[in-house]
Amino acid sequence: MTLFENPIFLTQKRLVHRAGVFAAMAIAALIGLSFVVRLIAYMMGLTILGGYQSIDQIGKVYYGWILALEIIILPIAGFCRISRMLFEDRKAGLWDSNRLTPLKPANLVLGYWFGPALRETYAAVVLAAFSLVIVVMSGLPITFWLGTQVLVWSTGFFFGLLAVLTGLSTPKSEGSAMLLLTLLLLVPISQMRLILTNFLLPVNGIYNLLHDATGRPDPWATNPTFFGIEIPSIIFCLALQILLGVLLWRVVTRKVAHPFQPLLQRWEALVLFAILLIAQHSLLWGIWRGHFPAIFDEQNYRNANDTEMMPFVHIATIGIGMILLAAASPHPQQVRIKALQTGRSDLRLVFSRSALPLALGFSIMAGLVLFTYFDFTTADSTQTYLIAVGNLLVFFLVFTLLMEVCRLFFRQRAASFGALALFILCILPLILGGVFESQTLARCSILTPGVLALGIDGEVDLPALLQTVAAHFVIAVLLFFLWRSLWLRLLPKAKPATAKV
Amino acid sequence: MAAPLLSIENLRVDFPAVIAVNDLSLMVAAGEVCGLIGPNGAGKTTTMRAICGLQEYTHGTVRVAGFDLALQPHELKRHLGFMPDFCPVYERLTATEFLDHFARASEVPNRAARIDECLQLTMLTEKRDALCAELSRGMRQRLVLAKTLIPDPQVLLLDEPASGLDPHGRIELRNLLLQLRAAGKAVVISSHILTELSGFCNHAAIMERGRMVMSGTIAELGQKVTRRRLSVKWRTNHPPGTPVLQVYAGVKSLVTSAEGATFDFAGEGDALDELLKTLIEQRVRVTEWRNLDDDLEQIFLQSGAKELM
Numbered sequence: 001m002t003l004f005e006n007p008i009f010l011t012q013k014r015l016v017h018r019a020g021v022f023a024a025m026a027i028a029a030l031i032g033l034s035f036v037v038r039l040i041a042y043m044m045g046l047t048i049l050g051g052y053q054s055i056d057q058i059g060k061v062y063y064g065w066i067l068a069l070e071i072i073i074l075p076i077a078g079f080c081r082i083s084r085m086l087f088e089d090r091k092a093g094l095w096d097s098n099r100l101t102p103l104k105p106a107n108l109v110l111g112y113w114f115g116p117a118l119r120e121t122y123a124a125v126v127l128a129a130f131s132l133v134i135v136v137m138s139g140l141p142i143t144f145w146l147g148t149q150v151l152v153w154s155t156g157f158f159f160g161l162l163a164v165l166t167g168l169s170t171p172k173s174e175g176s177a178m179l180l181l182t183l184l185l186l187v188p189i190s191q192m193r194l195i196l197t198n199f200l201l202p203v204n205g206i207y208n209l210l211h212d213a214t215g216r217p218d219p220w221a222t223n224p225t226f227f228g229i230e231i232p233s234i235i236f237c238l239a240l241q242i243l244l245g246v247l248l249w250r251v252v253t254r255k256v257a258h259p260f261q262p263l264l265q266r267w268e269a270l271v272l273f274a275i276l277l278i279a280q281h282s283l284l285w286g287i288w289r290g291h292f293p294a295i296f297d298e299q300n301y302r303n304a305n306d307t308e309m310m311p312f313v314h315i316a317t318i319g320i321g322m323i324l325l326a327a328a329s330p331h332p333q334q335v336r337i338k339a340l341q342t343g344r345s346d347l348r349l350v351f352s353r354s355a356l357p358l359a360l361g362f363s364i365m366a367g368l369v370l371f372t373y374f375d376f377t378t379a380d381s382t383q384t385y386l387i388a389v390g391n392l393l394v395f396f397l398v399f400t401l402l403m404e405v406c407r408l409f410f411r412q413r414a415a416s417f418g419a420l421a422l423f424i425l426c427i428l429p430l431i432l433g434g435v436f437e438s439q440t441l442a443r444c445s446i447l448t449p450g451v452l453a454l455g456i457d458g459e460v461d462l463p464a465l466l467q468t469v470a471a472h473f474v475i476a477v478l479l480f481f482l483w484r485s486l487w488l489r490l491l492p493k494a495k496p497a498t499a500k501v
Numbered sequence: 502m503a504a505p506l507l508s509i510e511n512l513r514v515d516f517p518a519v520i521a522v523n524d525l526s527l528m529v530a531a532g533e534v535c536g537l538i539g540p541n542g543a544g545k546t547t548t549m550r551a552i553c554g555l556q557e558y559t560h561g562t563v564r565v566a567g568f569d570l571a572l573q574p575h576e577l578k579r580h581l582g583f584m585p586d587f588c589p590v591y592e593r594l595t596a597t598e599f600l601d602h603f604a605r606a607s608e609v610p611n612r613a614a615r616i617d618e619c620l621q622l623t624m625l626t627e628k629r630d631a632l633c634a635e636l637s638r639g640m641r642q643r644l645v646l647a648k649t650l651i652p653d654p655q656v657l658l659l660d661e662p663a664s665g666l667d668p669h670g671r672i673e674l675r676n677l678l679l680q681l682r683a684a685g686k687a688v689v690i691s692s693h694i695l696t697e698l699s700g701f702c703n704h705a706a707i708m709e710r711g712r713m714v715m716s717g718t719i720a721e722l723g724q725k726v727t728r729r730r731l732s733v734k735w736r737t738n739h740p741p742g743t744p745v746l747q748v749y750a751g752v753k754s755l756v757t758s759a760e761g762a763t764f765d766f767a768g769e770g771d772a773l774d775e776l777l778k779t780l781i782e783q784r785v786r787v788t789e790w791r792n793l794d795d796d797l798e799q800i801f802l803q804s805g806a807k808e809l810m
Contacts, residue, residue, distance in 0.1 A: 007606040097648070337557065
């Protein structure tokens with residue numbers, strides 16, 4: 001079945017066309033036309049160049065404006081449209097009606113991926129056409145236009161697939177908007193040029209292409225490195241999007257076919273974590289090349305942000321790990337049903353379904369990647385490594401246990417109580433440390449040891465941090481016993497033979 | 502009994518605090534219309550959703566036209582039609598476009614003709630070009646029924662299909678279900694309006710708190726009920742039967758009027774013959790003698806299901 005025979009796509013197309021597409025296309029055309037007319041005025045000498053030195057520079061600025069509009073329309077507005085449409089269809093019961101047809105999961109996903117955002121797609125096509133006119137008229141290379149357009153459209157498709165996943169999985173319509181907001185909030189952080197979001201969103205790639213024609217030296221315009229090997233920015237961005245896109249496609253189609261499974265299977269979460277982790281560290285690795293914290297290549301990494309990124313990446317690793325652990329963790333009810341299905345009601349079954357093994361897997365994965373940074377020739381180097389990995393292990397274990405304990409104990413209110421507990425463990429000590437000007441209090445946060453150890457400040461008491469990690473591990477152990485006792489209390493209720501109405 | 506088109510064995514659905522469907526078994530063969538009866542929260546909708554694969558079940562086997570839900574869900578879907586108790590429609594599509602969507606999705610050959618046929622069956626031909634948003638609740642209900650019929654499934658699950666229909670629509674629905682029954686479809690229908698189910702159901706399954714209380718043909722269920730509710734009518738210009746019934750052993754809950762009486766009677770077969778004979782011997786001119794247990798409502802009331810809708 002081709003996309004144009006896909007009933008979901010055809011229906012979405014019908015709905016979009018019925019609501020009207022002409023106005024959106026006309027607005028896009030008028031915007032594009034106004035830039036073209038202005039450019040013609042420059043070329044004919046009707047307007048003075050002003051601050052611009054040449055027509056190609058003006059063309060590039062105008063093209064940049066159109067590109068920004070395309071980015072707002074295609075990946076951002078498209079994402080909102082797709083996720084909202086899918087959420088509304090789920091709520092109305094139409095998703096279930098479609099699932100009951102003999103359509104394959106891939107067809108369902110394709111229909112929702114490409115159908116709902118057609119208005120945005122048409123508008124972006126009109127803008128892209130005008131941008132081509134501007135590029136040709138300004139004498140800019142076509143490859144420049146092609147490269148930037150490829151990045152915008154690939155990001156649009158990637159975000160579309162992400163929107164299908166969020167539309168399928170979020171219990172509230174605001175959920176998908178929150179995810180988008182989080183991703184976009186990461187852009188201001190892109191003051192750090194080597195942060196992964198700059199490469200997943202085509203910030204670096206487009207900047208690189210736009211900058212290239214001016215020829216001014218700029219650290220932002222340099223190509224990224226993959227563990228020290230230079231790669232064109234566009235290739236890095238596309239490879240990352242394709243790799244994640246293939247995995248997302250697999251996740252979405254599986255989730256459609258098996259809606260009662262967790263959003264992510266454990267291996268999927270592990271692969272996703274590995275891709276993001278390796279991609280991020282491949283960008284940073286060249287700074288130290290195995291001699292952390294001694295900077296290997298000061299010349300190429302003059303930007304102070306580059307060398308201060310490790311603590312931030314540590315926090316980002318924790319954040320991504322949290323999201324993936326939550327997505328891969330089955331609800332206690334699913335574990336209970338499995339216990340009933342298999343007739344087993346022991347802790348081994350619970351552990352095999354829990355996200356705890358995944359938390360260990362994440363820690364091992366992060367440990368392996370961090371291993372490449374250190375030479376372990378000094379005690380400090382070894383201690384720093386142990387603190388960073390130990391901190392990740394403790395955090396992932398505490399988070400997973402906390403999440404599962406809250407789900408068992410608070411049920412519907414699990415999310416709010418989980419957030420409260422995380423606030424107490426992570427943020428409150430930092431606030432108290434600030435208020436009472438006490439480093440000891442601030443160190444109690446389970447976020448702190450890794451951040452301090454990986455910072456470039458040399459005045460860190462590493463043995464004390466190691467002790468803090470050990471103390472945090474006690475929290476994980478206590479939570480484990482609580483988790484165990486809650487399950488032991490629940491499991492006898494999951495015996496099939498004794499069930500009563 | 503012919504090979505069942507729908508076969509459910511030991512189905513169990515668990516919710517966090519309750520067993521929603523517990524050890525439920527049900528067979529529905531071709532040409533059978535089975536009324537799924539039970540109070541609110543009995544597990545009727547959950548059972549239907551589990552049969553479709555929309556609700557996770559803990560254990561049990563569901564087969565539709567021989568295809569196992571756990572092993573061949575894709576093939577099973579081709580033989581199953583489900584109409585939910587609400588009306589999911591695309592508001593901005595016309596009735597024809599809405600049906601076309603599902604006809605395409607179900608790979609129906611000769612779509613236009615089939616859409617016309619289903620519109621006609623559900624009396625929506627006049628509304629074929631109307632937007633779904635403009636349709637009344639009853640019309641939407643009929644449109645969703647038409648959508649369910651589009652792929653011509655062998656097994657139909659209809660969850661409260663009459664709830665939004667006007668009296669005329671209900672009569673048409675009954676006629677349509679009788680047609681489906683005659684066409685050899687297996688239909689499971691849940692409804693609160695028991696008297697209407699009596700019109701076309703030849704089977705019934707009574708559920709309470711997730712369990713099957715009883716199931717079978719209407720006649721079988723009538724026989725399973727130990728206390729029979731009887732109705733007798735007599736000519737008013739002859740001696741009434743009231744004095745006989747008031748003293749007759751086994752007669753309970755007697756409600757009398759000038760024209761007749763209704764009462765529960767503990768006993769069947771010969772005992773019933775004996776009661777009728779006694780009335781006639783006492784010169785009561787009996788004009789009607791009816792066993793009310795063939796009514797679904799009576800069966801339901803005596804089935805042990807506590808809550809009446």
